[in-house]
Amino acid sequence: MFIKYLKYIVVFGFVFFLASCSRKKDKFISRNFHAVTAEFNILYNGQLAFDAGRQALNDAYFDNYWDVLPIERMQVFDEIVLPGQSKNEQFSRAEEKAAKAIQKHSMNINGKEKNPQIDEAYLLLGKARYFDQRFIPSLEAFNYILYKYPASDKINQAKVWREKANIRLDNNELAIKNLKRLLRQEELEGQDLADATSILAQAYLNIKVVDTAITLLEVASNSTKSSDERGRYRFIQGQLYNTLGYKDSANYAFDRVIELNRRIPRIYLISAHLEKIKNFDYDKGNKIETKEFLTKLEENRENRPFLDKIYHQIGTFHLRSNQDSLAVSYYNKSLRATTIDKLLKAKTYEILGDMNFDKSIYAEAGKYYDSTMLNLTLNSKPYRVIKRKRDNLGDVIYYEAIAKSNDSILSLTKMPEAQRIAYFLEYTETLKLKDEAEKEKAEAAKNVINNNAGLANTSQQRIGFGPPGAQQSQASLFYFYNPTTLAYGKNEFTKIWCNRPLKDNWRWSTNATAVAGISNNSENKIEDVATLEERYDPKFYMSKIPTSKKEIDSISKERNFAYYQLGLIYKERFKEYELSKSKFLNLLDSNPEERFVLPTKYNLYKLYELLGENNEALKLKQNIIANFPESRYAKILTNPDEVADNDENSPDNIYATLYAKHTNQDYEEVIKKADNFINDYDGDVLVPKFELLKAMATGRLYGFEAYKKAINNVATTYANTPEGKQAQSIENSVLPKMAKADFNTEVDVSRENYKVIFKFSKDTPETLTNFKTKLDEALEHVRYYDLTSSIDVYDTETVFVVVHGIKSETVAKTFLQLLLDKDQEKIKEPFFTVSSTNYQVIQVHKNLNEYLNRNNN
CATH class of the missing domain: 1.25.40 (Serine Threonine Protein Phosphatase 5, Tetratricopeptide repeat)
Known part of the structure; x- marks a missing residue:
């Protein structure tokens, strides 16, 4: 009988249990059911996702040890996150779980929350949003805890996290005020105290109050339960002492980091050692002992991942000890070591560049500065500083290469025949030995690839198929992944094609000499374009020596x-x-x-x-x-006193006078005076400026073809001057747009303006001036139109008086009807009309007759 009704009893019991677990009833079973379900199901999975996201964030974060480390390892990006998007899917999942726990298990009865896990859910919600860099929504979650759950055991954590969000939003003063109140009102201990004081230290660092931040970090390092955090806080203390100039205190802080040894990440340990060495007193310190310690760091196998930093510091030690050759050796080791620290590479390249600069080896310095810029953020302040330094070296490198190359050629032209033959015989023998050595390297590299391929095939044949990593092993045999074959390939490419810029149609012959004469290294040497027979033939090289x-x-x-x-x-x-x-x-x-x-x-x-x-x-x-x-x-x-800086015959004043004449359209005078200056002061630094001004005046007076020729002359003759570069830019960008000499027949009425033009001979200046005066008086009487006039030079014989401000072709053609009757009697000279676009074509190409004949036809 009991068994017969058992299924009904079970169903009834299950329904009764579900009814008892309602979120609307404040019952013992309901409270515990929703609390346990939320904690050990939804929130547990949410916390797992949050921890995974946090670990991924830490793994991807790269600390910049060249600056004071932030308290919290978190990279803030500038990208805008749209609603529904996330930077990290794990944090998005954690947020979803927290929201689900709130939606499914919140027991808000009569304004009070009966589920003790909901405050945990809101805390997880805020933290997930915080690390997803959505600081305002995270702030809302933390504020909700403070507003709705004042008796929560997580209230202090919520207050600390709220101030973290405030700091990320640059509300540092507010965060300091709230955290100080928290520390004053609550007796925090352990990790809560560490979190509050560390984030308060960050707020003080943000407003440049360093001494207070150091004190707070001391409290945080003593209170935290995490050795990782303790090591980081003490290391930051050392960095802050260094910024204040207290090297002894900084070294003590770094010693406390070193004491933690294996309890902290090794990067903190190595960085603490290196920071101590940076504080070494080169005048009074024991250099032998320090050198031995650096060698010990270098030889320790555990330090292999940090050899880039260690080599750099050893190089700096030798540089400060006036051992330049050793310094250069270790800096090069640092560059060759595997590293992801681009700033370290940039600083190393810059130091090597400065060393060459100080030795006046400017070509090498320029190469190092180029490499420095490649490792700096584009358009950042350090990048601009190096770029300015590199730009100043451009002219030196260019002219040094010309001087060196031409000196070599001239010395060869002066050699006796027998001496030339001996010179090139020795040169070709050296070249042959060099090529043979490179060929042996290439064959060795080929053998390595074949052997590796054979081993891989044998291994796969033995087991039928390769192991899971077999594809990766095969990828390592790829040509471009082998440094030996890659270097050989680069060299062979240079031999065949010379140095080609990275651009479209790179195989065009014009690109082969794109950098000819600019560099004095092995690029573009004559043997690189010789045939195999010519390459080792001294007569080939002798035939290239100029004789005329x-x-x-x-x-x-x-x-x-x-x-x-x-x-x-x-x-x-x-x-x-x-x-x-x-x-x-x-x-x-x-x-x-x-x-x-x-x-x-x-x-x-x-x-x-x-x-x-x-x-x-x-x-x-x-x-x-x-x-x-x-x-x-x-x-x-x-008479140095009589020839002052403001002498009217000084180059600067002559240029200023000529520029004023150019502005006043006195182009013939500009060209004549510029020619005189160029001939009298040829070689002066201001000559390119006069050449460019002359080119501009030539274009305005003689038209497009003359302008094109003059600009090309400036661009090629003064290539490495600012004026030469400006001329090159005009040649590349402006001249192609000006080249079209066809008149525009399709007029955009909404945009096009029209001009009324009166033509005068340049030999009648009085007639021109009188007419301009009468015209201006007449234009003042015109209603509804704001008309002005100007005098424009056309060529050496013709001058235009131009009326501006007319918006319609019809109005331009009936221009005289705009004037009063008395003014029409004064303006009897013939005129023609032209659109602004076509007027520009007339002035650029000096094709007035073609325009007038077109209209007549």
Whole structure:
């Protein structure tokens, strides 16, 4: 009988149990059912997801030990997260679980929460949003706990997390106020105290109150239960002491980090050792002991992942100890070591660049600065500093390469035939040995690949199929993954194609010389484009030596110009007076053109004065006054007080005067005066400015073709000057847009303006001035239109008086009807109309007759 009714009893009991677990009834069974279900099901899974997301965040985070570490390991990104999106799926899952726990198991009865796990759910919700970098929603979750659950055992944690969110939102003062109140009102202990004081320290760091932050970090390091956190807090203390200049206190803090040894991540231990060495006193400290300790760090197998940092610090130690060769060796080791610290690489390259710069090896310094910029954030302040330094070296590298190359060629032209043959025989023998060595390397690399492939195939044959990692092993045999074969391939490519820029149509022959003459390294050497027979034939190289006087003179002139520019650059930009002096002396010894002699001697005179070589300065002064008595330099040396900086004949003032004439459309005068200056002061640093101004005036006066030719001349002759680069930009970007000489027949009425043009001869200035006066008076009387006039030069013979401000072609053609009757009597000269677009074409291409004939037809 009992068994017969058992199923009904079970169903009834289950229904009764469910009814008893209602979220609307404050019963013992209901409270415990929802609490246990929320805690050990939904929140448990949510916490697992949160912990996984936090671990992934820590694994992906990279600390910048060149700056003070943040208290919390968390990278904040600037990307905007849209609703429904997440930076980390684990945090999104944790948030979903927390929300589900609240929705399914909250027991809000008569305004009070009966489920003790719901405050945990809101805390998890806020933390998940916080690490997903949605700080305002996370702040709402923490505030809800404080508002709704004031008696919660998680209330202090909620208060700390709320202030974390406030700090992320830059509300540092508010966070400090709230955390200080929390510490004053509550007796926090253990991890709660550590969390509150550490985040309060971060708020003080954000507002630059360093000493208070150090004190709070001491409390946090003593209270935390995590050795990882303790090591981090003590390391930050050491960094902060260093920023204040207290090296002894910093070293004590780093010693406390080192004491933790294996209880903390090894990166803290290694960084603490290296920071202590940075504080080493090179005047009073024991260098032998420090060197032995650095060697010990280097040789410790456990430190292999940190060799990039260790090598860099050893290099710095040797550099500070004036052992430059050892420093360079260890810096190069640091660069070759595996590292993800791009800032470390940037600093290493910069140091090597500075070392070469200080030794006046500017070409090498430029290469190191290029590498430095590759490892810096684009357009950041450090990037701009290095870029400015590199740009200043551009001219030096360019002219040094020209001087070196042309000196070599000229020395070969002066060699006797027998000496040339001996020279190139030795050169080709060296080249042959070098090629054979490279061939052996390539064969060895090929054998390595074949052997690895054979081993892999054998292994797979034995087991039928490769193990799970077999594909990865095969990938390692890929050509580009083998450094030996990759290096060989690069070298072979350079031999065949020379140095090609990364651009479309890279195989075009014009790209082969894109950098010719700019670099003095092995790129673009003549053997790279020789055939196999020619490569080892001395006669081939001898045939390339110029023999005609015209070619040799051209090379000599180019070399002399490079010497002069180098002398000026070393003197004016880098204050390298000895280097500048040597370049100017080399120039005078090279039988330079007459235009270089006087400015070179004057610059040498100034250099002798700066170097304190007064006897040499006096000799040069007398030489300039005796041989060039009418020159400006002689006048400066004879009467320096009379020739002041504001002398109207100074290059700067001449340029300012010419620029004003250009603005006033006196183009013929600009061209004439610019030519005079260029001839008189050829070699002066201001010559490119006069050349560019002359090109602009030429274009305005003679049209597009003359402008194109003049701009090309500036771009090629003064390639590495600011004016040359500006001319190159005009040639690449502006001239193609100006090249079209066709008149526009399709008019956009809403945008196009029209001009009324009166044509005058340039030989009748009085007639032109009188007409312009009458026209301006007439235009003042015109109603409904705001019309103005101007005088525009067309060419050497023609000048236009142009009326501006007309919006319609019809109005332009009936221009006289706009004038009063009395004004129409004064304006009798013929005119023609033109759109603004076509007027620009007329001025650029000087094709007025073609435009007028088109209208007549």
